Amino acid sequence: MTLHQxxxxxxxxxxxxxxxxxxxxxxxxxxxxxxxxxxxxxxxxAAAKAAxxxxxxxxxxxxxxxxxxxxxxxLARKDELGRLxxxxxxxxxAEGIGETVRAGQIFDFFAGEAxxxxxxxxxxxxxxxGVEITREPVxxxxxxxxxxxxxxxxxxxxxxxxxxxxxxxxxxxxLVPGCSWAIVDILVRAGLPKGVLNLVxxxxxxxGQAMLDSPDIQAITFTGSTGTGKRVALxxxxxxxxxxxxxxxxxxxxxxxxxDLGVAVEAAVxxxxxxxxxxxxxxxxxxxxxxxxxxxVQAMGERMKGLVIDDALKAGTHIGPVVDQSQLKQxxxxxxxGKQEGAKLAFGGELLxxxxxxxxxxxxxxxxxxxxxxxxxxxIFGPVASVIRVxxxxxxxxxxxxxxxxxxxxxxxxxxxxxxxxxxxxEAGMVMVxxxxxxxxxxxxxxxxxxxxxxxxxQGRYAAEFxxxxxxxxxxx
Ligand code: UN1
Numbered sequence: 035m036t037l038h039q040x041x042x043x044x045x046x047x048x049x050x051x052x053x054x055x056x057x058x059x060x061x062x063x064x065x066x067x068x069x070x071x072x073x074x075x076x077x078x079x080a081a082a083k084a085a086x087x088x089x090x091x092x093x094x095x096x097x098x099x100x101x102x103x104x105x106x107x108x109l110a111r112k113d114e115l116g117r118l119x120x121x122x123x124x125x126x127x128a129e130g131i132g133e134t135v136r137a138g139q140i141f142d143f144f145a146g147e148a149x150x151x152x153x154x155x156x157x158x159x160x161x162x163x164g165v166e167i168t169r170e171p172v173x174x175x176x177x178x179x180x181x182x183x184x185x186x187x188x189x190x191x192x193x194x195x196x197x198x199x200x201x202x203x204x205x206x207x208x209l210v211p212g213c214s215w216a217i218v219d220i221l222v223r224a225g226l227p228k229g230v231l232n233l234v235x236x237x238x239x240x241x242g243q244a245m246l247d248s249p250d251i252q253a254i255t256f257t258g259s260t261g262t263g264k265r266v267a268l269x270x271x272x273x274x275x276x277x278x279x280x281x282x283x284x285x286x287x288x289x290x291x292x293x294d295l296g297v298a299v300e301a302a303v304x305x306x307x308x309x310x311x312x313x314x315x316x317x318x319x320x321x322x323x324x325x326x327x328x329x330x331v332q333a334m335g336e337r338m339k340g341l342v343i344d345d346a347l348k349a350g351t352h353i354g355p356v357v358d359q360s361q362l363k364q365x366x367x368x369x370x371x372g373k374q375e376g377a378k379l380a381f382g383g384e385l386l387x388x389x390x391x392x393x394x395x396x397x398x399x400x401x402x403x404x405x406x407x408x409x410x411x412x413x414i415f416g417p418v419a420s421v422i423r424v425x426x427x428x429x430x431x432x433x434x435x436x437x438x439x440x441x442x443x444x445x446x447x448x449x450x451x452x453x454x455x456x457x458x459x460x461e462a463g464m465v466m467v468x469x470x471x472x473x474x475x476x477x478x479x480x481x482x483x484x485x486x487x488x489x490x491x492x493q494g495r496y497a498a499e500f501x502x503x504x505x506x507x508x509x510x511x
Contacts, residue, residue, distance in 0.1 A: 035065060040236075042078045043077065043078075050068060054066070057357050057358060058346045058392045067211040072244040075236075081232050082203050084229055085230045089230045090171045092227075097196060099145075100196070101224075102142065105139070112134045112138065115134045123346075129309055137217070143494075163510055165508055166507045167505070170199070171200045172253045172500075173252030174201050174202070174252055176205070178254065178257070184214065190476070191255050191492070192231065195501050198501040200253075202232065206235060253277065255277070259281065266279060285305070285319070285471040286435075287317035287443075287470075290447040293448065299333045300337075303338065306320065311415070311419070317442075317471040317472070318413075321405075322424070330421075331401055334399060335399070343386055366385070366395070372403070376407075377400040377401070378401050380400065400418075400420035401420070405422055440487075443465050444469065444470065445460075445466070447468070463480075476493060478494045
């Protein structure tokens with residue numbers, strides 16, 4: 035079996051491999067991936083630090099060319115990489131290929147941004163003085179990514195970090211090293227100088243901790259759980275470093291009496307169950323006004339009967355397996371909690387057997403849930419959603435906002451008045467009208483508020499805020 039090594043200071047190193055397992059078929063081992071030690075992480079940080087002076091002064095055409103070549107190769111290999119993604123993470127092949135294309139588009143976008151770096155020249159309030167405002171790279175950036183978007187999230191952190199002249203220590207999620215290894219390999223062959231990007235696969239408690247403890251990392255961008263996000267924040271305050279957190283969600287999807295039923299059901303099913311519900315932008319609270327409630331629940335049940343849950347790589351599969359045993363246990367524990375709390379399990383929730391051993395779960399829909407229940411307040415991160423019945427739009431909005439999180443928020447309505455009011459008053463970083471809460475564009479800001487996020491937005495031109503620091507220079511004419 036091929037061993038995929040870590041990349042430190044431009045050398046592929048490390049021998050202690052761990053198997054990468056396919057959640058659709060646990061007999062299928064995708065490959066061996068090296069596990070970095072704390073010493074490896076320290077060496078990676080030192081390499082990134084040493085490479086920073088050179089890369090931060092590199093020409094924009096060099097950055098453009100490397101990012102552009104990377105985009106081209108990712109897009110040319112979309113079927114193969116999409117398959118690898120689905121094989122290691124369990125989302126369907128269509129979703130895996132779609133995410134790979136998104137990663138290619140992100141590299142392409144930042145290849146363009148490298149050619150558009152700009153500052154401002156403005157007059158001083160004092161005579162004969164000019165002021166220049168420029169953006170400079172931050173330094174060594176630590177990148178810690180989750181398992182649920184194995185190629186898009188690494189892409190949307192690595193591409194802007196490089197574009198703006200930073201060097202990188204990158205720790206992907208232990209469960210899905212394959213896509214991360216592949217994009218690092220592509221970037222190296224695209225011509226990235228030694229030490230600019232270092233890959234340290236391994237445990238959060240070892241590699242992640244070494245990154246948090248290092249005074250030589252000037253910024254950390256993290257997507258993952260709320261608990262780990264807090265640790266990143268605390269350690270970063272200690273080192274006075276910049277940090278950006280993308281954490282949990284408990285995103286509401288409101289369905290009003292005047293909604294187009296077909297649009298509402300499609301968006302709700304997509305939000306709650308596509309990608310096996312394993313998206314921080316997924317909706318697990320469907321808030322429905324009473325006039326449409328019964329029709330909506332019935333139509334959801336019908337739609338859910340038609341969903342094919344099977345091997346992620348099989349043609350015709352709509353929903354792949356849950357990512358691993360411990361996530362499956364969390365999902366089924368929450369299904370049990372929902373029943374104990376008095377919600378009605380209207381559809382699904384059973385473990386399924388398929389041709390191969392995998393973590394298959396029939397998507398679950400609760401009805402008669404209240405917003406106070408744990409299933410309505412805590413992030414489950416699986417294909418489990420509950421319907422909360424409300425009287426009218428005002429109650430729907432107040433229930434939608436009654437959550438510690440604030441990433442995404444959706445509404446199905448044909449009323450311009452309610453759509454407009456909801457866009458203005460939803461306490462979330464992203465609002466979707468007649469669209470699923472998940473599935474976002476790659477060129478516009480991504481992020482949330484309240485307990486979901488911290489720091490400036492990711493993606494699009496807004497990414498510059500995190501990956502650069504502003505300098506104001508005054509010159510006497
Ligand atoms: C999307 O919904 O298209 O971890 C992206 C997550 C998010 C990405 C969601 N950071 O689920």
